[in-house]
Structure formats: structure tokens, C-alpha cells
Amino acid sequence: MRVDTIVANGRIVSPSGVIDAAIAVKDGRIVALADESVLPEADERIDAQGRYVLPGIVDPHVHLGGGRPLSEIFASETACAAVGGVTTVLQYRRSPSTFLDTFPAELETAKTRMLVDTQFHFIISTMEQVEEIPRYAEEFGVTSFKFYMGGYEPGNPIGLVSVNDAVLYAAMEKIRDLGPYGWCMVHCEDDSLVCHLTAKVKESGGDDLAAYSASRPDFVEEQDLLRAIWLADLQECPLYVPHTTVGMAVDAAAESRRKGRVVVLETCPHYLALTADDQRLAGSGVGKVAPALRNSEHQAELWRGLREGWISTIGSDHVPIPKSGKGIWEEAPGFAGLATMLPVVLTEGVLKGRIAIEKVAETMAYNPARLFGLAPTKGAIQVGADADLVIVDLETEKVVGPDVTQSEFVSAFEGVPLRGWPTLTMRRGDVIYRDGEVLAQPGSGQVVAKPEPDKDKERNWHAA
Secondary structure, three states: OOEEEEEEEEEEEEOOEEEEEEEEEEOOEEEEEEOHHHOOOEEEEEEOOOOEEEEOEEEEEEEOOOOOOHHHHHHHHHHHHHHOOEEEEEEEEEOOOOHHHHHHHHHHHHHHHOOOEEEEEEEOOOHHHHHOHHHHHHHHOOOEEEEEOOOOOOOOOOOOOEOOHHHHHHHHHHHOOOOOOOEEEEEOOOHHHHHHHHHHHHHOOOOOHHHHHHHOOHHHHHHHHHHHHHHHHHHOOOEEEOOOOOOHHHHHHHHHHHOOOOEEEEEOHHHHHOOOOOOOOOOOOOOOOOOOOOOHHHHHHHHHHHHHOOEEEEOOOEOOOOOOOOOOOOOOOOEEOOOOHHHHHHHHHHOOOOOOHHHHHHHHHHHHHHHOOOOOOOOOOOOOOEOOEEEEEEEEEEEOOHHHHOOOOOEOOOOOEEEEEEEEEEEOOEEEEEOOEEOOOOOOOOEOOOOOOOHHHHHHHHHO
16 A cells, blocks of 8 residues: 655654654554554655654634634635644634524635634524524534623624523523533633622723723622522533633633533633733734633633643634724734644753643643544544644744744734744645645645534543
């Protein structure tokens, strides 16, 4: 047998360890892992030069849209995903009415414009959409649904709608019956507290990033997190908490999972690496994000949660919006993060000794693939899986900027030197990024369907 590609001289990373081996690829799949001497001949040989080879990053938290046609955003933002070693994105979609009317066109655009593979979450805003959840699962294969418990006033600049407990409670009843990839996902910030505290901070004259963080402090997230866990427990519904920022979430999730509840935490690179008192960000709205940046004590707890396994995934929370340069209160929240998510975690985590390289493979590939029905073809370097790979250079340092990220949208890490950049990204056997150049074409990405699950096995893994 002759294969298409051999990736040789690499240190292959999995959650269980690092091995020195070569990878044989044929027809987009991994067909062998072994010493190169015993592998068949290949049409192309890629020399990893002794560098780490990670599974292609699976980003469970991406927003694509806003301000420009989807056809442009899907292409441009998944190009910068390739720069960052991301081969699969799970993107949030929302609709002002029913997804039955709006999503089919978005799905077709994704099939023709993405450079990396994708799957979808829906943001639910109304009781009418809640009633249609079973149809969304049946007709579109979407089984993960996000709810904003609060944090966004009516008329907010990005048009998000908060839901009350009745909507959340009713939705959980439907989501729990969707099988092992059914997830209720909650943005934990309390509406009334955020509104009250924002008014107070504004009255005091605060107008910087620290003032913004003071307007939505840790306890507005903590109390909604506890309420979401309580509601999920009442409904026996699996709970996924994106963009966790607070240290108490680590112990809350640990306690819930010890009791057999299914509670999964995600955090983001900016919460692991940035704080509200960062002077580089203080005078602008670039660091404005919801939930807000916290302090170093919360940050230390998030790293502990990753090490101990209570935080299961890391998502970029990528938001491709232009920054206006207006004051902190007028600026829209969010920033680009796809190109920088892996270098940030490698720089701040692996190279500073906070986590091992194996934990990167676990939380940024293996776990999100398992949780959202992408495994066994995604999330791991193993025979039979898609040949989604990223070779990273831990020695080379680059300063974050548009020339590096290849994105027109600003990063919260703009001007920051990071180490641990991809030198090559492979998606299903095709090299889509190499040494600074994006090689893939729009439309070469695929929409990934979920496999038929082993329900008992998957749910037991989530609760473990």
C-alpha cells in the first residue's frame, strides 16, 4: 500500500502521553502510527523536525457573523482559524424568529465558504424556539442550545436577548431527551444585578476596563451558575457552562459531578492570561468581554481546574467585530481569538509549567470532540481518525498583530509576544496552513454530522 502523506520525526501528543512516531495518511484519514522505517512509501513526506504534533484544535465556542455577509465572514475567520491550528469550529447561530426559516440558508453558506470543518449550537431566546428544539435536533442535527441568563440589557449593541428561568426550565425538559450530545449551555450573569451595578459604576464616573469589570463582578456569575446547576438538577439535564471566569465554579462543578450530575465547564484563553487591571488594555475597549476579565486569584483557580480535570474544555469565544474606539460603555463586547487561542495556552500554560502539553490535547481537542459528537473522527491522533494535525514550534516567538493572525479584527493580545505557534495545520489530510501562508480554499471545510451514540457510555463519561 502506498499512502498520500507521512508526517515524520514528530512528538505525537495525546491526553495520555507523548510518543515519538510517524503518521501515515491516506484519503484524509490516519492509517498508521509507527516508526517511519516500517511505514509504506508516500507521495509526500513532511518533516516535523522533532516538534510536537497535536490533534487539530476543536474550538467549541465560536461566533461568526455581524456587520458583513456570512459568505465573507465564514471564509475570512476560518482562514485565521487555520493560522491558529484550529481544524474544527463549533459555531453559535441565532435567529430573530424560527431557525426553521433562517438556518437552512446559513447552512448552505457554511458548506460553500468554510475553510475548516464545522458544527453548530443554537442560541435560544424565546419560548417559541424552545418548543421547536426537538425539530431542530431532528432536522438539523443540532442538539446543543445556549441561553443567556442575563448580562445584556434590551437594545445592547450586539442584539442578544436574555431569558427568564421559565424559558430555561422548559428548555431543559426537552434537551434532556436528545441523547448524549444534548446540552443546555448557559451564559451565567444576572440581569438585574448587572443593570443595578452598571448604573452605580457609571454614576461614580468610572469609564475604563476596571470600571466595566466592577459593573459585572464575580458574584453576578457565581449566583447564576449555582441557579443553573440547581435547575439542571431538577430537570436531570446535562449542563455545559461556557466561558467560565470564576474560581468557585471549579469546586461547584466538582461537587456536582461527584454527586453524579452532568456539569461541564469551559474557560477561555483570555481568562487564563489577562486580568481586569492589565494596563495595556486599561484605556481602551479592546478588553471588554462578557463575562468580564477577573483578577489573578480567579485566574489561578482556573488553571487548577484545568490541571485537576474539573474544567473540561477551552474555547476562544471568537467574535469578529470591529472595535469602534468609543468609550468603554459604548464599545461592543468581544474580540477575535481563533488565531491566538493555542499560542496563548502554550505560552501561559505549558511554557510556564501550569499545565502539561497532554492537557492541551485533552481540553482543546479530545474533550470537545467527545462532548459534541465529533469523535472518533475528530479530536485525537489515532488510526481511523481524520488526519487533523497541527505541528507547533515552542521556540519561535511572534508578536500578535494582523500580519501574524491574518485577521482584520483586533485581538485582546495585540502587541503581546507569544510562543508556541503552528508551523503547519492539516485538515483531513490536506495542508491548509504552512509557514505563514493559508493554503485552503473557501468551501473545502465540511459540516460534520454526529455519529450514532452509545448513550450509556457517553453519559457515564460526561459525569465522571
